[in-house]
Amino acid sequence: MTRLLVVEDDPDLSLALRVLLTRSGYEITLAADGREALRRLFAERPALMVLDLLLPGLDGWEVLDRTRDMSDLPVLVLSGLGGVDDRVRGLRSGADDYLVKPFAQAELLARVEALLRRTGPGHWAGEAVEEDMRLVPERRSALWHGTEIRLSDIEYRLLQLLVRNRGRVVTTEQLLDQVWDDSTAIGRDRVKFAVLRLRRKLRYAGGPHAPDPIDAVRGLGYRYDNGPAAGNGAG
Incomplete structure (x- = not known):
């Protein structure tokens, strides 16, 4: 029911x-x-x-x-x-x-x-939804493979949006609009470098055997995918 x-x-x-x-x-x-x-x-x-x-x-x-x-x-x-x-x-x-x-x-x-x-069913970014990822909104941080990562406000909002849409591509334009509140879609490099910083923090916290859950989809944007094939994207 x-x-x-x-x-x-x-x-x-x-x-x-x-x-x-x-x-x-x-x-x-x-x-x-x-x-x-x-x-x-x-x-x-x-x-x-x-x-x-x-x-x-x-x-x-x-x-x-x-x-x-x-x-x-x-x-x-x-x-x-x-x-x-x-x-x-x-x-x-x-x-x-x-x-x-x-x-x-x-x-x-x-x-x-x-x-x-x-x-359809709601996707949850909180505890007991992602096996290795939990967002901690009150601290603006994330738990990745049991290690807490302190994030800037932009990094937190970026990760939150990607996790909330996990499995789906979020375009660069959508990220600029919803994370940076910039509907002009100017400054696409801001997204690229913020994703690089976020990936670096996840890699450091998760250790050498943890997957990279953020895939770059060439020409479109980024996708959070914490499945077996995660981490195959470039960029």
């Missing part, structure tokens, strides 16, 4: 969502605040998260940001914040969809189903 995490601090709405989604065949985990949401996220690895933004303590914006540090888990924001700026901010912060309260039950179910069809 597909597990969903519902993060909602209103007990009546939380109960209504649990009943609605359970009747639709989902297994539901509830969280009433941001810190509980992150604990549930780590412990249970749901297939999708329905996230309120106005939460006590750690708010939904921070939950969304931390979720994107470790996973590309599908996130449906369900919020009373219905302004254009709020919706744009939510989508730019990594939400896959945004639904404003009050909402029609049929529309909520349709959006959940569409996200699960479109995105």
Whole structure:
């Protein structure tokens, strides 16, 4: 059964969502605040998260940001914040969809189903997902073959984006846009030299027998692949 995490601090709405989604065949985990949401996220690895933004303590914006540090888990924001700026901010912060309260039950179910069809299982960049790699967002570092590597902010964001898209090529233009916030795609050498620095740190930490998990795909970009054939790319 597909597990969903519902993060909602209103007990009546939380109960209504649990009943609605359970009747639709989902297994539901509830969280009433941001810190509980992150604990549930780590412990249970749901297939999708329905996230309120106005939460006590750690708010939904921070939950969304931390979720994107470790996973590309599908996130449906369900919020009373219905302004254009709020919706744009939510989508730019990594939400896959945004639904404003009050909402029609049929529309909520349709959006959940569409996200699960479109995105598939979430890939996790955190503990117990990659056998030899774990990102540590609170320290801006990575554990590679058991050794912690301290990274610059650019190196961390670069590795995070590659791991989050593991197995898929991330183009140089995408890296410039999402890591350097440079949509002009000028300065491609910055990507090349940052990847070289990152590879050097991984090689030093992993030792002579560890693979190089970052493949250079000539003319396109880079791919994180920690499989048996990792490390065959040049550049």
